[in-house]
Amino acid sequence: MEEIQIALHDDRRWLNDPEGLFRTGSGDAPIPTDATAEPADTLYPGGFSAKRFIDVIESAEVWEGVT
Incomplete structure (x- = not known):
C-alpha cells in the first residue's frame, strides 16, 4: 500500500x-x-497517466535508488 x-x-x-x-x-x-x-526525480516526466502508473508499480521504480 x-x-x-x-x-x-x-x-x-x-x-x-x-x-x-x-x-x-x-x-x-x-x-x-x-x-x-x-x-x-519525478516518476512521471511526461505527466501522469494510468499506463505510466502501472509501469511504475510493476517495475518497482518507486524503490530505485533508495538507500
Whole structure:
C-alpha cells in the first residue's frame, strides 16, 4: 500500500530523507514549493497517466535508488 501511495503522490524523494533531516545545505537541490513545479526525480516526466502508473508499480521504480 505504501508503494501505491508514494507512486500516486509522486513523492519518492521522501524515502531517502524524510522531512529533509539529512540535507547539508547549499549542495542540495531545493524541493519545489510551487504546486505546479515538477520535482527533479519525478516518476512521471511526461505527466501522469494510468499506463505510466502501472509501469511504475510493476517495475518497482518507486524503490530505485533508495538507500
